[in-house]
Amino acid sequence: MLSPEEKARYSRHLIIPGVGMEGQIRLKNASVLLIGTGGLGSPAALYLAAAGVGRLGLIDPDTVDVSNLQRQLLHTDSAVGKSKLDSAAARLRETNPHIELVLHPVRFTPENALSIANGYDIILDGSDNFPTRFLANDTAFFLKKPLVYGAIHRFDGQMTVFAPHLGSPCYRCLLPESPAPGAVPSCNEAGVLGVLPGIIGSLQAMEAIKLILGAGEPPLGNILIYDALKTTFRSLRLPHDPSCRLCGSAPTITSVSNAETNASASCAVTDPNMKAITASELKDMLAADDFNALLIDVREPEEYDVINIPQAKLVPLQTIPTYAKNLPKDTRIILHCKAGMRSAKACEYLSSLGFTDVTNVTGGMDAFQRL
Template structure:
């Protein structure tokens, strides 16, 4: 039952015939899992909290950086350098102290996904990478839960609800195979206007509330596209694929898989790597090679290590001949992902003397030089 304080808080909901007091009680007993507390996850979690969803789960393993604050509005300046989950939980309870926040400080992986997601009513995908998108889709299907999908790119956003158990397709029906690694730039590489994830994330929160209250019509079998520059919405029909390996007539994906491998993410287990501590030792004694930074110029301008050759990952294919190959090539980025892709690309060109710097400049800041500005 709602307390007097909750009744006062949600008074504007009570006047909506589709919600009312009974609907508000339903929201209070409902639960939603938000994968990520970044650009999309911020407005999702904040609006679900404000609406009175009783239990909100958050999955994130990152720390707040100053470059997040342009779009990840759940975090603030005083939380820079601290875990995102702590920041998000504090903000959500500030918005609504009558709800319960569950924190899962981990990467969402095939190993832990089922255990994390099993006790929630709805899964919301607020991620920015293909392995986790396929994972959130698959675990939602296997657990019989709706997966509310959102994505952003520069000035464009997309939204859908994937729920084969409700009659719609799944994410694999829309995108049977992931794009080749490196063909879709990240937000750091391509940029994104900070307002855009706020719009798409708010739409994801709206669809979650509609599903929880069983009102309206969710975009099952529909991909909603938003063009911010031209203020246009378009809808594309998505059909359930009988040949889908997950939800089709003869499924071949019956459990969670290796999503990094499926999406072509470089396997670092076969790659030569060193830690930032080991790199520091080498730099102190005279580096036996060349240090290459594959971050964007904007990231490098914010914070960089001295003496690096700077080639953004998206330019590597055209510029890799600038890298001397008679020395060991130490490659770093923000956290180790793009540098691993760079090592894999160079290996494909026959250049084998590459070393990936695990953790990238984030780890350097955490373990070597805390005065380095976030980037």
């Protein structure tokens, strides 16, 4: 039952038809596992805690970085360098001391996914990489638990609920296989408007609360698309794929450990034959009198304007094909970007054209400016 303090706290819920005392007790007895306490996990966790969801599990092995603060509102400037879980827990306990927090300071992996998720009613995916999204999906499928999915990119977001046991498709019906490494830029590479994850994460929290209450209709078989620049929401029908390798009529995926879930979460291009140097090695080379390579920065002009290496020539990735037409194939070329992914793609492309001496700077400008 609810204590007098809880009745006062949730008074606006208690007067809503469809929530009331019964619904609030359902919330109190419910549990949600949040994968990630970052852009999506921050608003989702805050609203679930404030709503009185009785037990929240938080998974995040990372520490708070200053670049997180623009969108990850669980964390503050004083938490930079500290555990994200410790930071999140402190904020959530201030938000609502009546809930239980269970902290999992580990990466969500095929080895621990089932054992962690089995103790929760709902899984909320706030991850930022494809292997973890596939793992969250496969885990929810095998445990027959709803998965509240969200994703963001620059000014766009999407959200839905995957629950094949309730008649909906799964994430693999939307994306059967992982994109090629480096094909889709992460938020670290592409950027994201800080308020966007607040909108999508709040929608995820709403769907989790609806599932707990049994209120309304979850978007089973539909995916909500939000375009911030046009201020539009669209709901697109997402049909079940009968040939889905997980939830289809003849499934071939029988475990949470599979090709997609075991892939590297970095999304970096990992060609073993690609020549690479570290940012530190590049710095030493630039300081030498005999530096004679063509250093190319494949980032966008707005990124270059913020910080750059003076010796580098700006050639945005999409213009590399045109720029390369005028270069001798034996030109010694060193490429860098923000974190090493776009420049790796440029290295692969130039090598495919027959350029014989191309090198990628691993870690890119992120690593270079830390020196």
